[in-house]
Each structure stands twice: as C-alpha cells, then as structure tokens.
Amino acid sequence: MKIFNDMEKYDYEQLVFCQDKHSGLKAIIAIHDTTLGPALGGTRMWTYKTEEAAIEDALRLARGMTYKNAAAGLDLGGGKTVIIGNPKTDKNPEMFRAFGRFIQGLNGRYITAEDVGTTEEDMDLIHLETDYVTGTSGANSSGNPSPVTAYGVYKGMKAAAKEAFGDDSLEGKTIAVQGVGNVAYNLCKHLNNEGAKLIVTDINKEAVRLAVESFGAEAVDPDDIYDVDCDIYAPCALGATINDDTLKRLKAKVVAGSANNQLKEARHGDMLHEMGIVYAPDYVINSGGVINVADELQGYNEERALKKVETIYHTLGRVFEISKRDQIPSYIAADRMAEERIAMKKQSRSQFLLNEHHILSRRS
Ligand SMILES: NC(=O)C1=CN([C@@H]2O[C@H](COP(=O)(O)OP(=O)(O)OC[C@H]3O[C@@H](n4cnc5c(N)ncnc54)[C@H](O)[C@@H]3O)[C@@H](O)[C@H]2O)C=CC1
Numbered sequence: 001m002k003i004f005n006d007m008e009k010y011d012y013e014q015l016v017f018c019q020d021k022h023s024g025l026k027a028i029i030a031i032h033d034t035t036l037g038p039a040l041g042g043t044r045m046w047t048y049k050t051e052e053a054a055i056e057d058a059l060r061l062a063r064g065m066t067y068k069n070a071a072a073g074l075d076l077g078g079g080k081t082v083i084i085g086n087p088k089t090d091k092n093p094e095m096f097r098a099f100g101r102f103i104q105g106l107n108g109r110y111i112t113a114e115d116v117g118t119t120e121e122d123m124d125l126i127h128l129e130t131d132y133v134t135g136t137s138g139a140n141s142s143g144n145p146s147p148v149t150a151y152g153v154y155k156g157m158k159a160a161a162k163e164a165f166g167d168d169s170l171e172g173k174t175i176a177v178q179g180v181g182n183v184a185y186n187l188c189k190h191l192n193n194e195g196a197k198l199i200v201t202d203i204n205k206e207a208v209r210l211a212v213e214s215f216g217a218e219a220v221d222p223d224d225i226y227d228v229d230c231d232i233y234a235p236c237a238l239g240a241t242i243n244d245d246t247l248k249r250l251k252a253k254v255v256a257g258s259a260n261n262q263l264k265e266a267r268h269g270d271m272l273h274e275m276g277i278v279y280a281p282d283y284v285i286n287s288g289g290v291i292n293v294a295d296e297l298q299g300y301n302e303e304r305a306l307k308k309v310e311t312i313y314h315t316l317g318r319v320f321e322i323s324k325r326d327q328i329p330s331y332i333a334a335d336r337m338a339e340e341r342i343a344m345k346k347q348s349r350s351q352f353l354l355n356e357h358h359i360l361s362r363r364s
C-alpha cells in the first residue's frame with residue numbers, strides 16, 4: 001500500500017496512527033479536509049482482516065464525512081477513526097482513555113463521536129481525557145446519535161419515495177432492511193408506525209428476533225435480502241452492498257438506508273441511475289446523527305437539532321432536482337452540492353481579511 005499515493009488521490013490532510021501497548025489500542029484517525037471547520041466523525045471499532053483494510057476504511061469514511069458535513073450545511077470538516085479490534089471482546093477502559101489522549105493531542109482538529117462498535121460509555125471514557133468528543137451521557141450532551149440518525153433516514157426515505165412513486169407515504173410499502181442494529185431498529189419503529197411492511201435480516205440472530213417480535217417483520221437469511229420482492233431496499237449494516245452482484249438481484253425502486261459508503265464503486269451509482277432506481281445518497285440521508293451531535297458545539301438544543309434533521313427531506317429533494325435537471329446520477333448531484341460549498345469557502349479564504357489572525361497582527 002502506497003499511503004501517500006492514496007492520500008494524494010483524494011487530497012487527505014492527515015493520517016494519525018495511535019498505538020498504546022498497555023491497553024492494546026491500535027487506532028487510525030483520518031482527517032480528510034478541514035476547509036469548513038474541525039473534522040467531526042465517529043469512531044468505528046471493527047475486526048479488520050488486515051491493517052491495509054483498516055486504513056482504507058478510515059480514509060473512505062473520513063472523506064464521506066467531509067461530504068456529509070458539507071451537504072448538511074455544517075461548518076465542519078471530515079474525519080473518522082477506526083480502532084482495530086473486536087468490540088465485544090477487546091475493549092477496556094484504558095483503551096478509550098488512551099485514545100482520548102491522542103485526540104487531545106490533535107488540539108481540536110478532530111472531534112469524535114460514536115459509530116459501529118462504539119457506545120455512549122466509550123465516549124464517556126474518552127471524555128475523561130478530552131473535550132473533543134460528542135455524544136456522551138453528560139447532561140449537556142446529545143447522547144447516542146443512532147435514534148436521530150434513524151429519524152433522518154426515515155424523513156429521507158419519504159423524500160426518495162416521493163421521487164419514485166409520486167407520493168411520500170410509506171404506508172403499505174414493502175421495505176427490506178439489511179442490519180437491524182442501533183439505527184435500523186429505530187428506523188423500523190418509524191416505518192412500522194406508518195404502516196410499512198418490513199422484511200429484515202441481520203447476522204445477529206437476537207437483533208432479528210427483536211425486530212420480528214416488535215414490528216411483526218418477516219425475517220430472511222442475510223444473503224437473501226437482495227432477492228426479496230420489495231419497494232425499498234434499506235442498507236443499514238456495512239458499506240459496499242451496492243455492487244455488480246447485488247445490482248443484478250435487487251427488485252426495489254428505491255435504495256435508501258443508513259449505511260456509509262453504500263456504493264462499492266462510483267460506477268455502481270451510475271448503474272442505479274441507468275436502471276431507474278432512485279438512490280438517496282448515503283451521506284445525505286444518514287446525516288441526522290452528525291447534525292445532532294454537531295448541535296452540542298453551540299450548546300445542545302434538541303428541538304433545534306431535530307428541526308435541522310428534518311431538512312434532510314428537502315436536501316434530498318434538491319439532490320433529485322439537480323439529478324433530473326442536469327441528467328446526472330443522484331450521487332454526483334450530491335457531490336456537486338458539497339463540493340460547491342467547500343470551494344466557496346476556499347475562495348473566501350483566499351481574500352485577505354483584516355479581522356483574521358494575520359502577519360500584521362504580530363506588530364501589536
Ligand atoms: N449510528 C449512527 O448514528 C450512524 C450510523 N451510520 C451508519 O449506519 C450503519 C449502521 O450503524 P449502527 O446501527 O450504528 O451500527 P450497529 O452495529 O448497531 O448495527 C449494524 C448491524 O448490522 C449487522 N450486520 C453486519 N454485517 C451484516 C451483514 N452482512 N448482513 C446483515 N447484517 C449485518 C450487525 O450485526 C448489526 O446488528 C453503519 O454503516 C454506520 O456507519 C451512519 C451515520 C450515523
């Protein structure tokens with residue numbers, strides 16, 4: 001793996017390797033772009049097969065956060081951490097404290113939050129060492145972001161349904177949900193309340209049992225989820241599930257779910273477009289969590305945060321409009337929106353401003 005080549009390809013700013021022998025911490029913090037502000041993105045703990053796979057995941061996820069935060073209108077850049085290890089067996093408090101000290105060492109360039117494999121309790125441990133963490137259990141914190149991410153995905157799915165079916169109601173629609181973890185369990189609640197029919201799968205049998213019991217969902221084996229008759233496919237586990245194999249099998253008219261990096265490669269987004277499947281770009285539809293934790297940075301106000309999360313419906317509406325107007329796939333329309341925001345900020349930075357810290361201020 002040629003790390004600088006990979007960093008240069010998408011212009012990554014910084015890659016930080018954190019090792020602590022005492023606790024067993026092996027973490028990689030990737031900071032993609034801080035044009036809009038400090039990099040905010042969660043910490044994923046996962047059993048990566050190789051170190052290269054962990055680095056690749058950190059880089060891909062961090063870049064996704066740059067686009068997510070930009071498209072959501074947040075003054076934040078993109079970053080993400082992966083911790084190498086099994087979240088069920090390899091965690092210990094010292095590991096998260098050591099990680100917190102590494103974050104503190106970045107002096108605010110990176111702010112963390114939860115992601116797959118980490119919890120509110122882990123954020124509390126990080127918080128013992130640094131303030132650059134969100135989603136803790138503290139009184140002024142926004143807590144676990146997953147239910148709010150789910151709310152945003154629900155609103156975004158309605159926008160995608162409107163685009164595909166001409167009506168945003170999900171009543172009577174059959175929705176195939178892949179992975180019923182923290183986000184998707186909460187998503188299923190909203191979908192069930194609206195009268196959708198749910199087909200679920202997960203590699204964790206307990207998660208499936210809970211969804212079947214709570215929402216009367218039909219359960220299928222993990223690999224069968226791509227073949228079921230459904231209106232909407234909701235990928236809510238890990239990434240890259242839109243690929244050459246699954247595209248041949250999907251029957252849905254809409255792809256709308258919480259997973260990050262749903263397209264294995266960009267060309268799979270082109271293929272969705274050509275097949276007439278409405279794709280809600282992953283980083284737009286799943287931005288509810290980051291919108292919620294980002295609200296903490298100005299003193300958390302739940303009502304304000306949820307109002308902002310609801311704008312995902314309109315943001316996606318705009319993405320679909322641009323897609324139709326310019327005859328481009330929705331993922332490209334979303335990328336353009338995000339890139340325009342970053343480019344505008346870069347341009348404004350190029351103009352000298354007397355009220356900023358500058359070389360003349362050293363004279364006084
Ligand atoms: N938690 C949050 O607020 C946010 C989460 N996301 C993304 O949404 C996705 C889900 O996140 P969470 O619900 O927090 O994670 P989670 O770990 O609670 O849930 C993921 C579920 O997917 C299942 N799973 C893993 N591989 C599978 C497979 N091959 N087939 C079926 N099920 C499988 C797991 O067993 C687990 O139950 C992730 O991609 C995450 O990055 C994105 C934005 C925010």
Ligand SMILES: CC(C)CC(=O)C(=O)O
Binds near residue numbers: 115260290293
């Ligand atoms: C979990 C969120 C708060 C941040 C993040 O990492 C994401 O949106 O993927």
